Amino acid sequence: MTNPGFRLEHDLLGDREVPTDAYFGVHTLRARENFDITGISIAVYPDLIRALAQIKQAAARANQKLGLLDATRADAIVAACREVIDGNLHEHFVVDVIQGGAGTSTNMNANEVIANRALELLGHARGDYTKLHPNEHVNMSQSTNDVYPTALKLATYVGIFRLIDAMAGLRGAFERKAVEFADVLKMGRTQLQDAVPMTLGQEFSTYAVMLGEDEARLQEAALLIREINLGATAIGTGINAHPDYAPLVCRKLAEISGIPVVTAPNLVEATQDCGSFVQLSGVLKRVAVKLSKVCNDLRLLSSGPRAGFGEINLPPRQAGSSIMPGKVNPVIPEVVNQVAFEVIGNDMTVTFAAEAGQLQLNAFEPIIAHSLFKSVLHLTNACHALATHCVEGITANRDALRESVARSIGIVTALNPYIGYANATEVAAEAHASGRGVAEIVLERGLMNAAQLAEVLRPEVLTRPQPIPTASARAA
Template identity: 55%
Template sequence: MNKNGEAEKKQDYRVEKDSIGTKDVPQNVYYGVQSLRAAENFHITGLNMHPEIINSLAYIKKAAAITNCEIGMLDKKKAKAIVQACDEILEGKLHGDFIVDPIQGGAGTSLNMNANEVIANRAIEILGGEKGDYSIINPNDDVNCGQSTNDVIPTAGKMTSLRLLKNLKKELLRLHKALCAKAKEFDHVIKMGRTQMQDAVPIRLGQEFNAYSVAVMRDIHRMDRAMEEMCTLNMGGTAVGTGINADEAYLRRIVPNLVEVSDMEFVQAYDLIDATQNLDPFVAVSGAVKACAVTLSKIANDLRLLSSGPRAGFGEINLPAKQNGSSIMPGKVNPVIPEVVNQVAFNVIGNDVTITMAAEAGQLELNAFEPIVFYCMFQSIDTLAYAVQTFVDNCVTGITANETRCRYLVENSVGIITAICPHVGYQKAADIAKKAIRTGESVRSLILKEGLLNEEQLDHVLDPVNMTEPGISGKEILMANDK
């Protein structure tokens, strides 16, 4: 009875046995004793397994069942039930029975067995049996036939990474398109360029945004190259890459069958031992994702600076106002979208360090630290994709230019003296710049006052296109005006 005097419903259990001993498992669940032990041992993040790696495991187990049936290692009835259970997982069912923590000891054995037990118990039901009756379908002997955690888990990690990277790439292409549109929109807006936070030379706002788009596309290409390494699998290598307990026919067919069921392009590694020992492909992908995060964070930094103010900062662009910026300062609006991009980038960079260290820590024939590699990798790719999505939708597409402000800062900056330099000489230009800073007079008025150039010549020299594109030399301008 509970405290309200109501009868409590008794939980029914089944008894399962493994090499550690026996354990009560709730009767209605599809996971088994090994999954339950892992859930008890590894309560680390408190998070669920990523749904895409669950689906990746279902594809692998499905391809293995088909392959083992083809070569006579699994009878058709069992194979059909296993395939049906895998298809149900791919439909989004049974995901709640994947109970192991993303970060776990054992190189992913807990996750592999969680998949084996869920698929076995559902297949047992399909064949009319009771969950836990592994005489009908066994998680190890049938679902895991021809496999090892050591080829299944890295394969699942690569499949998942590729699917997540595809979504990230889609968002990055949207960002590239949005930046290109802004580059075109702002191409006529002249502004002051800055180096080391000091006035440098004029630049067009459109040129700045075009440079952002070029950097993003370079990141996309870099990611494409890194993704190619995710397409080489060690499936068939089993425990250490030697293929022990895997039939030769299985070894030949497993990857082609996985390609067919998953509709993804994979090849079997030339050296399965190397592919089992080493995680450097994940380091390469993480490095590409990190480089992209650095690019995006730098762009976000620029947008925060260019929009700073609105009165006491640069104020050259306006970011869309998305929410109140202060609980105490009325009317304050903060650059919250660029700020979240910065924070995601910081996290991605930290994750890359973890992935690098985990890959380096592998020993001999296996790296035991794949779970933390995948946890960090999936988090980096997912969060960066979401950050790019909100960056495009809630920031970049709504940016506007303060053209008057931009022009004012150019005309009142000593930075334009660099454009004058070829016509009056470096030393004279430096003297004019110093005088402008000391007196507050504009460079233009000082040039005219000292008779160094006339109005028409200055208009040519300080024309926005002449100042922001390679063009005719100063000597040619002066000669043309003298005629």
């Protein structure tokens, strides 16, 4: 006898009681018990849940069109899928994000939730699978091995363009600062040593360019993600699917999702190959590395306020110490650095998981999915935080920058074409030893007159290519 508040369901291993109010069924119940790993359910990734529902909806319509599924059941499945796509029932997607079985538990969780909601819409009780079955009807013409990677690609595709939008917002913030700081002269550095002058605007413009380059790389990666293996069923041979099913379900899925998916030319290859995920993960790592480098720069440039570089000021976000009064830390660049470290580690996970695939299927796509979703989501949030809470509020310490250029030995490089490398080296050595300014020593040695020196040391001359003076001009 079934206990109150439960219904009895049956699977390969026998009978189990499932909570009456649950939309999931016995397969999901066992998976939840087996994979108590992270405590994080797949519902944490709503794009994945929506993608699963879009696939089930497309499959129902394709199967109906092919005469394999009656209109009554197809309409009920489609209606249930629409509810999931709209954000309902997500709390019933309860399997852990890390699971054995190549994603079978995720696929079965979707099949059961959609089947039980469709049963309700038809006026039947949850679990009355004689009327509409999770496997026979919701999963018709499908296998986990084509549903799961397709859902992963749909969800990732959506996330990629959210990330691109976030990066574009951050790029815009840097571009605006580049304009604001276009007239601020400072010393550039190589290997943390004084190099030659530049403007703070030039420095910030490089960050914008770096982001723009990687927006383009992400768009390229998205092209690979559009290729799906839906219709491959178990290993790519299309067993248990109608010959016309694969192209038809692809068209239906494109209409439903709004994503221009295409069927892979070789479904056997596409079912086992995780190359597009590796490619995307590598691009995400590239984004992370660049963001981390930028944040390292921001932390260095704002270090101090008295005993560091002190060239820029980051907007204060919170008190920095429980013991040191008045201390403010660069917490936003620090958190972005940590996201970058995570993404770099996620890339290694994706690499090993993709490499570990055997024969006709990769069983480790759940950890690939979890790693990619985390990387995309966290990078997106990091870009928003860096733009809103940091870059937009950065100010320049103009007086300190002006003084550092005046005191720098590095400006002697600009005098090389006029006084020669040997003279410039002697001037630099004396300036370093005496603490005096380069301009003062050049004038004292009669290497240039004041008018010549003033012309050469103008900011617009120091920070961009200029005609090289001729020998006669140098002699004059």
